[in-house]
Amino acid sequence: MKSFSPIIAFSALGLFSLVLCTQVLWGQPKSSANVDPNDHRQLGFYQDENGKTVPIDNLEIWQKRKRQILQNVQKVMGPLPSRDKLPPFDVQVTETKNGDGYVRKTLTFVAEKGDRLPVDLYLPTTLKKGEKVPGVVALHPTGAQGKRIVAGEGPRLNRQYGLELARRGYVVICPDYPSFGDYKNYDFSKDRYVSGSMKGIFNHMRCVDFLQSLPEVDPARIATIGHSLGGHNAIFLGVFDERVKAIVSSCGWTPFHDYYQGKIAGWTSDRYMPRLRDVYKLNPDLVPFDFPELIATLAPRAFLSVSPVNDSNFEVKGVKKAIPEAMKIFRLYKAEDNLQVRYPLCAHDFPTEDRLAAYRFIDKALNFKPANGDLDYSAELPRIPVTEPEDALKTFRVAPGYRIEQTAAEPLLTDPVAMSFNLDGRLYVVEMRDY
Numbered sequence: 001m002k003s004f005s006p007i008i009a010f011s012a013l014g015l016f017s018l019v020l021c022t023q024v025l026w027g028q029p030k031s032s033a034n035v036d037p038n039d040h041r042q043l044g045f046y047q048d049e050n051g052k053t054v055p056i057d058n059l060e061i062w063q064k065r066k067r068q069i070l071q072n073v074q075k076v077m078g079p080l081p082s083r084d085k086l087p088p089f090d091v092q093v094t095e096t097k098n099g100d101g102y103v104r105k106t107l108t109f110v111a112e113k114g115d116r117l118p119v120d121l122y123l124p125t126t127l128k129k130g131e132k133v134p135g136v137v138a139l140h141p142t143g144a145q146g147k148r149i150v151a152g153e154g155p156r157l158n159r160q161y162g163l164e165l166a167r168r169g170y171v172v173i174c175p176d177y178p179s180f181g182d183y184k185n186y187d188f189s190k191d192r193y194v195s196g197s198m199k200g201i202f203n204h205m206r207c208v209d210f211l212q213s214l215p216e217v218d219p220a221r222i223a224t225i226g227h228s229l230g231g232h233n234a235i236f237l238g239v240f241d242e243r244v245k246a247i248v249s250s251c252g253w254t255p256f257h258d259y260y261q262g263k264i265a266g267w268t269s270d271r272y273m274p275r276l277r278d279v280y281k282l283n284p285d286l287v288p289f290d291f292p293e294l295i296a297t298l299a300p301r302a303f304l305s306v307s308p309v310n311d312s313n314f315e316v317k318g319v320k321k322a323i324p325e326a327m328k329i330f331r332l333y334k335a336e337d338n339l340q341v342r343y344p345l346c347a348h349d350f351p352t353e354d355r356l357a358a359y360r361f362i363d364k365a366l367n368f369k370p371a372n373g374d375l376d377y378s379a380e381l382p383r384i385p386v387t388e389p390e391d392a393l394k395t396f397r398v399a400p401g402y403r404i405e406q407t408a409a410e411p412l413l414t415d416p417v418a419m420s421f422n423l424d425g426r427l428y429v430v431e432m433r434d435y
Contacts, residue, residue: 040072040290041255043325059332066297072288073239076275078194080240081202087113089210101125101167101372104151108182111206115191118182119207120147120174122166126371127216134221134366135171135211137204137237137244138162139230141251146181147174150230158350161225161358168359169371171217173207177229179271188270196271197236204237208244219243221366225358227251227350228313235291238298246365247298248358250306250350251314253291256284258318292322299326300333302365304340306354310347338365 035045035053046065047053056062074080089109097104103123111117127133138161140149148154150162151174162174176183178199193199204224212219223246226234231252238247256264262284268277280286295303307319323341330339340361344354356374363370387395389409398404407427418430 038285040288041257041292041322041325043292043296043328056328056332062329062332069289069293069297070239073294074198075288076195076273076280077198077201078275080198081112081192083205086206086209089213092116099163102163104166109206109210111203117203117206118147118176119210120151120162122162122170122172122174123216124166124169124171124371126169132216132218133169133171134223134362134368135173135208135214135217136162136165136362137207137211137222137224137234138165138172138174139204139224139226139233139237140174140177140180141226141228141230142180144180144184146176146183148181150174156349158352158355159227161227161350161355164355165225165359165362167372168363169368170223170362171211171214173211175203175207177233177271178203194275195273196269197233197273200233201236201240204233205241208237208241212243221245221368223247223362223366225250225362228348235294235298238301238303239294242301244301246302246304246362248304248306248361250354250358251308251311251348253294253305254307254314254316254318255290255292255322256287257290258315258321259284259313260315292325295322295326295339296329299330300335300338302338302361304342304358304361306342306344306350306358308344308346308349310345313348316343 035042043065044056045053046056046061046068048064054061056065087110091107091109093105093107095106097106102125105121105123106118107121108116108118124133138150140147140162141154141159143149143154145154147162149156149159152160152163162172166172178186178188178196188196188199191199193202208222211217211222222244224234224237224244225248226232227250229252231249233252234247234249235253238244256262256267260266264276264282264284264287266272268274268282276282276287280288284290295305305319305323307314307316309316319341320343323339327336327339330336342354342357344351359370359374362368389406393404393406396404408429413429413431415432416429417432420428422428
C-alpha cells in the first residue's frame, strides 16, 4: 500500500477530493516484492515453479495460476476420481407427482459402482414436443429433508428454488447431499473419498451428466443454484465442471479468515473437509486455497453471489473484500458483467426478491425466456379488500365508552400512509402522492 499525506478539507469538494485521492492510492497494484504468495485471497499474482512472483496480466499467466488452484483444492478435498468409463444410469423411478406447472419424478440412478444417488427430477409441463430447454442442478441447504427443502417442504421459507425454477420452464434435478434426505444413511467412512465435499462434487457432476442425457435438455445450457450448504456446493461444482455456464450461490461462502474470525472447525466434519483439521491444523494461513480463488476460476462464466449483510455464517465483509480480487480475473476476460453480487438486508436467508433476481440472472446467462414469467408475491403481500368509508368504520373494534367518526376520506386525502396525534389532539396524516 502506498503512503499518502492526509488532507483535511471542510468543503464538499475538498472532502470528495480526499476520498478520491485515498481510493486511487489504495487501488494501486502491489509490487511483487510485497505479495505474500501464501495468501490465497490475492488474485493479482502468480508464483511459478521457480518461486518467482509475476503479475497476472494476461490469460496465459492466469491459466497457470488456475491449474495451481485446482491442484490445491484437491490437496484439501482429495482427488477428483476419474470420469472415464462411467457406469450406465440404470434409472429407477419410485414416485411420480403432478404439480402446478411441473411433473416431479423421484428416482435413483447409479452415481458410481455401489452407490445410487436419490434425486427429484422436475419436468415443466410447458415443454413442447421436440423442445430443448436449459437444465439446472438445484442443491439444497443443510436439513434432514434434503432435496425436498428446495421443493418448499422444509421448515424455513424462501428455499423453494427447485420448484420455482421448474415452474419457470427449466428441467431441474435436485439431488440429496450425502447424509440428508433419502441419502441419510450414507457412510463416509466406507467410501473412497477424502472429503464429503469431493463426493458431493462427483455426484453433482453426475447430475450434469444425467441432465445432458435427457432429450428435453439443451446440453450447452446448464446452471446450478444453491443456498448455504448448496451455496458452496454450487461453487464447487462450477469450479470442477465447466459445462455449468451459470452459478448462483446464496449464503454460501466467505474467505476462511472471515469465517467466524478464522475459526474454521465448522468446515471439518466428514461431511465437508476433515483435512482442514487433520492436516492444516484449523489455521486459515495454512490452507492452500480460498474462496476468492474459487470464484475467479468460474470466469468468464456467469456467477451471482447473494450475500446478506447480517449473515452470521458467512461474513459479508469477507465477500466485499474478495469480489474485487476475483473481478481482476473476470476483467481479463472482459466479462465484468458476469460477476455480480447482491447484499440483501437480512440474515442467513434467500428472500423472494433475490431469488427472482437470481432466476433472471440465469435466464440471461442461458439465453432463456421463462415460460411462466416471474414469481407470485401474493402470499407475502396479501391484498386487503377495498371498502367504502362508511363500511370501513364497521371494521374497527372500539373500546367501551369510545366512538369512532369519519374525519376525512377521498378526495380530501390521497394515498395516506401514516398518521399521528400530537399532544393537543390534532391529527396529522402523511400522504404519498408520488415517489
